[in-house]
Amino acid sequence: MKKLNVGVVGVGAIGRTHIERINNKLSGARVIACADCNADFAKSVAEKYDLKLFEDGEALITSSEINAVIVTTSDSFHEQYVLAAVKAGKYVFCEKPLAPSAEACKRIVAAEIEGGKQLVQVGFMRRYDSGYRQLKDAIQTRKYGEPLLLHCAHRNPAITEPWDNASAVENSMVHEIDVLRWLLGEDYSTAEVCYGKSTRKAKEGLHDPQIMILTTKSGVRIDVESFVCNGHCYDIRCEVVCEDAILNLPKPATIEVLADTVRGNAVDADWSTRFTEAYNVEFQEWINGCNAGHVDGPSAWDGYACQVAAAAASKARDTQTIVEVTCEEKPSFYQK
Numbered sequence: 010m011k012k013l014n015v016g017v018v019g020v021g022a023i024g025r026t027h028i029e030r031i032n033n034k035l036s037g038a039r040v041i042a043c044a045d046c047n048a049d050f051a052k053s054v055a056e057k058y059d060l061k062l063f064e065d066g067e068a069l070i071t072s073s074e075i076n077a078v079i080v081t082t083s084d085s086f087h088e089q090y091v092l093a094a095v096k097a098g099k100y101v102f103c104e105k106p107l108a109p110s111a112e113a114c115k116r117i118v119a120a121e122i123e124g125g126k127q128l129v130q131v132g133f134m135r136r137y138d139s140g141y142r143q144l145k146d147a148i149q150t151r152k153y154g155e156p157l158l159l160h161c162a163h164r165n166p167a168i169t170e171p172w173d174n175a176s177a178v179e180n181s182m183v184h185e186i187d188v189l190r191w192l193l194g195e196d197y198s199t200a201e202v203c204y205g206k207s208t209r210k211a212k213e214g215l216h217d218p219q220i221m222i223l224t225t226k227s228g229v230r231i232d233v234e235s236f237v238c239n240g241h242c243y244d245i246r247c248e249v250v251c252e253d254a255i256l257n258l259p260k261p262a263t264i265e266v267l268a269d270t271v272r273g274n275a276v277d278a279d280w281s282t283r284f285t286e287a288y289n290v291e292f293q294e295w296i297n298g299c300n301a302g303h304v305d306g307p308s309a310w311d312g313y314a315c316q317v318a319a320a321a322a323s324k325a326r327d328t329q330t331i332v333e334v335t336c337e338e339k340p341s342f343y344q345k
């Protein structure tokens with residue numbers, strides 16, 4: 010069986026989880042090397058996981074020992090390493106967002122088209138969650154009629170990153186921006202962001218919660234509650250109101266606990282446990298694809314389209330207006 014030799018650039022947080030996932034749980038690949046701008050830290054990670062340490066991301070990417078690259082640096086470095094991998098003709102998995110701006114994503118799209126082969130996959134893991142997959146299957150059959158409205162929520166317990174109004178859209182709700190256009194199979198036409206009353210727990214620069222309203226090209230209306238620091242739970246909801254039925258994202262199956270005079274089901278503490286299985290499926294499919302000579306997941310084009318919508322939502326929030334989402338025509342290169 011083929012084994013993909015993977016190098017990870019950026020081992021600060023989720024990068025290490027991916028190393029463990031690939032080397033301990035999945036098959037068909039092995040992470041053999043890493044690089045990080047924090048040299049001492051990179052050394053400790055390389056020692057811990059028995060990896061070859063490269064002095065920088067570019068050296069790792071161009072090494073003949075590496076067949077595929079995972080980019081899990083901070084967002085602002087994604088473009089540089091993804092472009093280097095595309096230039097080297099290597100498969101590259103980049104955590105979301107592909108790049109912080111639509112322009113940067115566009116440069117990646119252009120480089121990939123110029124190289125003539127699809128190499129980039131963006132880490133929108135919700136597409137691999139079995140609940141979202143069931144929803145998509147149910148919608149696609151049209152057994153329940155056309156989808157008309159979507160009511161969604163994306164609630165986080167705590168702030169682990171420096172959150173502000175922009176990151177609430179571009180780093181958190183970007184998951185809904187991706188998964189809902191995938192679920193419905195169409196792009197957005199407008200975006201709007203409304204503020205409600207803000208929690209006392211919101212740090213300066215963050216209005217929390219906020220509601221993003223998207224309209225798709227066919228007229229489906231979507232509302233997404235984003236609550237990035239509610240202080241008590243991680244909760245992801247997606248209710249699809251169709252002509253003949255209401256479809257709901259299944260809640261993760263967890264044990265029922267009876268304690269302290271309450272009967273209830275355990276909930277996930279954060280996204281890392283809520284989507285563990287989705288990450289496993291995402292990486293196993295990526296590995297299988299790379300070994301078979303293709304990537305099928307969220308593409309650089311999807312990464313670009315999401316940042317266009319995110320930028321429109323951010324503008325809508327700052328100007329408190331409804332903003333058109335104007336995405337360019339999808340190149341034939343990305344038509345499946």
Ligand code: ISE
Pocket residue numbers: 165170180181182184280
């Ligand atoms: C985080 O970066 C993620 O990707 C999570 O899935 C999301 O729920 C969270 O809001 C982000 O901060």
